[in-house]
Amino acid sequence: MKEDERLFRLIKEAGSRYRHPVISARFEKFKDFKVTWNRTGKERSYKVSDYMSDSPDAALYEFLDTLISRNSGNKKGYGPEYLDWVSSDGFVLSKRPVYLERSRNITMSTTGTRRDIGESLDRLLGSGLLVDTDIDNSFFTWTAMPGFTKVGSCNAMFRVVTVSSSLDSDDVPERVLDFVTYHESLHLRRGYRPGRRAHDLAFRESERAFPGWEECEKYLLKMRREQREKMKRRGQSPVPAGV
Template sequence: MKGLDISDRVRPLDMYPYDDYKVILKPLAHLHYAYRIENGGITIELSDYLKDAPDKVINDTCKAIIKWSSGRKYVAPDSLMDYISSDDFIVRSRPLYLDRSRSFRRDQQGAHKNLLDSIERLLESGLVLESDIQNSYITWAEHMAKYRFGQCNQMFRVISVNPDLDSDSVPDTVVDYVVYHEILHLRQGVMRGHRPHNAKFRGWEHSYPDYERIENYLRNFYVGRRRSRQKVGLLHQEARIGIEHYPAVVGVVQVGNDEGHLSRI
């Protein structure tokens, strides 16, 4: 996959101890970091979501990857975390992420359930605040693994829900709970590390009414049940939450630490 060479944006001292280096932006669905060492030189691959990032963000990220290449743990620099957490980055990058992903229906209206109804009920109950869902996007998934009921990309603030829950036989409170779980990941925001389901998160999760009963329902969801193959009809409404609006568009990894999901086995 061809990339854009931005080596001229990088300070040579930030690439020490490598004299020969190249920095490439690659067009991938998720934020991506990688490096390759050949003949004493290093090639760093970054996501092209960073093409408009300030040079400081690019240089700080390259320095972190250089440390990673020497055997140290990769730690995302503060400048990068601040940049990818900004509303400007999210608003500009999310449409591209949605276009590149093949797993979204880009519709909150299902055959039987509307995800915005779940949002409204959660807001009315006080379990979710307006601030939790600002600058966010929700949609039914095109498909999702068995026993994975929801997914949240915290970086681009996109929630998707398993289409098998789009059924009159599924109680609204179950769909609401799955949406609630994913909104909690939005509340967390982009995190360093790989533990989105920490103690604080579990405390929020357990505050949902009838938590244990719904968890048991999801654990047994596919027992004796055939997976539905039905497709949502031709209705393509906009999936919108909060302040941003993206019309339905025809379109359409190395996953970083920006994913949270609800799976039950």
């Protein structure tokens, strides 16, 4: 394919800068934005996420240059052409539907059976904890399956927030849902930051602006613990925790 030829040409060029021989490269329909490679002796074959297949040469080259540099033991950061391209509204708007289509375990809706993520966002905006620009060009959805260990996640590249349907219940305080929605929205506020820590000190400070955050965290920990015990009793192995 033409796109694969362009990819191979650019990655070979980046590879030659770092004496890093690349023998083949092609775009792959990964769900997540990622790159994989195989090594044969000193030579490598790359598979690059097809979300980059129609990117401008400069953005693609910068991305590949950082990739190869890192694979050669350097610590090169991501360049502005690449970051501007993947952070542009156009990129998000054209690639997000593909990402959502490839995602399983989402309902594609903010309306749950008992709770509404949209109402949660309204409360957060109304109280001033969030502002409109935080959630600009974003997509919120419930998970289809009620995960208990991971109650929320944010894909900052495609600006997609997923909230576990375990929180779509009258038993869970509305405040806890708001806290999880707030936490994930803070990732949207910060945007796509590849190679940088998500939950750094500045993030934790913003998170603590939420009134009653401690009680909410305690509630979520208790929920996970109870679920772990329930699964143990049923003989299932627990899933690693995380927000």
